Amino acid sequence: MTEGDRPLIPAEASLSNADAVDGVESGGAVALVAVCGLPGVGKTTVAERIAGHVDGAVLRTDVVRKELFDEPEYSEAETETVYAELIRRARARVDAGSAVVLDATFANARFREDVREAGARVADAFALVEVVCDESVVERRIERRDGISDADFEIHLHFKELFDRIERDHVVVDNSGDEAATFAQVDTAFGGRAAVFGESTAGSDGSTGRDSGERRVESVDTERDSDGMSVASEHGVD
Template sequence: MSDRGGRPSDRTESPASSGETAGSFDPASPTSSAPVADDGASTGRLVVVCGLPGVGKTTVAERIADHVDGRIRRTDVIRKQLFDDPEYTDAETEAVYAELLARARDDVDDGGAVVLDATFADARFRADAQETAAEAAAEFDLVEVACDEAVVERRIERRDGISDADFEIHLHFKELFDEVASEHVVVDNSGTEAETFAQVDAAFGERATDGDAAGYDATDGDATGEGTAVEGSTVDGDARSTTLTDAE
């Protein structure tokens, strides 16, 4: 099903679980083709940022990318690169996530860091990402972004980004989202941008660079959520921390 289910014919893509810390993998097995450091360890890092549509995954992913000096890949952009007129079918979603993980594998094989910004409602896709990291990366982190429903509704109403998800889609995926049962970080994006960033900083260390994140809404001081800060981003550019608009 399309990342847990055929969407209704309109355009689609959890409650926070109890995990509190990011998981990390030991270096990949000796058969891994990933680049290795002088001590033989793989050097890549893969971070999955998951959650319901509208909770602010991109805001969180951008902050994490600053910490890990990584690039961001989003399923929304990949879908629209692969399909001129996306229909959000099961087969389409399978292809999108396969491509997402293939690109992520290339990133970590090159020794870089990549942040995957997508719903990942189906636990199977999260498991596939974890397997990719286990094979090729030095570190893996799973982050679930949560947000109060009333805040999500308000943000979705005013955003104008690449994501096709509306509030009806948010509610649809709330029914389908597989609980995140493995060890992970939970970021509550219900409050201000500063409060959200403080949670990310606590999990990922000191912020690499200063400056305001592009998803901030000066009107009420909260993080505007996914899709608002990515227009005009360069797809498949070489620079790290470049948002590659790809998440549902």
């Protein structure tokens, strides 16, 4: 399948115009979704919610890295290996007829292009979703979290400087609010027919140098703190 054959959705797509995508629903087209963003923003929760809509498995670089390397060094060569393996596994699953949601930082634009190309080759539909979150919220959640990731707030700030601008169409999930708002927005985007497929570049909070065409969706993690906010629990360094 070529990139031009994939279902495309306009930037302001919602459930009301989801019929523009024929068959992109659970039990229909096989989807590949890449969830990207800085460490600590809540990618895993968003990815898991999306996976429920597309009936897919979540593959995480945090997990792949620790399967490949007993003592990860997070070197450039190691990261190349991890992303190559992540995308290889995704391609194999999608090619076999199973939807996949990838949970990774994808800070390097080349990795995002690699997964986009994989989607064009083997998936019926592809979407890139960027998760963002207010920095103060990230810092608080990282202090409270417990999970497989090695990321801390300093790593979040480090990746903020390294994160390549997203030039291609994508959807943005703002994970600064509460869980209900997060899930409602993800459900609006992916519920029923997964209306976001096709990418959109929508307006960012400027935290990572994004452009202004992003489509916004909100999200947070699932463990709640005393203020009713969610506590981050498996945010990725990758």
